[in-house]
Amino acid sequence: MAFGSTSTINVYATSTHIGGQLSTGFASSTTSGATVTIDWNNGNNQGFLLDANTTFTFTGGRIGGKYLLKLRQDATGSRTVTWPTSVIWSGGTAPTLTTTANKNDFIGFAFMSTTSYYGLANSLNFAD
Numbered sequence: 069m070a071f072g073s074t075s076t077i078n079v080y081a082t083s084t085h086i087g088g089q090l091s092t093g094f095a096s097s098t099t100s101g102a103t104v105t106i107d108w109n110n111g112n113n114q115g116f117l118l119d120a121n122t123t124f125t126f127t128g129g130r131i132g133g134k135y136l137l138k139l140r141q142d143a144t145g146s147r148t149v150t151w152p153t154s155v156i157w158s159g160g161t162a163p164t165l166t167t168t169a170n171k172n173d174f175i176g177f178a179f180m181s182t183t184s185y186y187g188l189a190n191s192l193n194f195a196d
Contacts, residue, residue, distance in 0.1 A: 094138065100147075108135055108179075115140065118147035125152050129179035134188075137175045145169030157187040166193040 095111035100122040109128035115138035146167045165173050176188030
């Protein structure tokens, strides 16, 4: 392009690349209760103290989104989790969570379609 000439440049982005790290922190950890709706719009990383057997539902996932859920057993322990039917687990089976009092499990999810979360590799039985 020569100096003084006029041109139109059209740019159509089909993807965005961000280099480096992106940290969203953890959304406030709260007690779970019997039913919990996790809204991923509140953050990609969320945590709950399991103080009862808990049934989770998920909302707000975005295609390509990666999510991390920290679950901590209360001082009683032995709390169980029922996962949303929208989660697809490797081999068709949800992980066996830690039931030891005051221990933590980290469960990852990828939202890769408009209806399904894929359960990712899990890290279980962590102390604080």
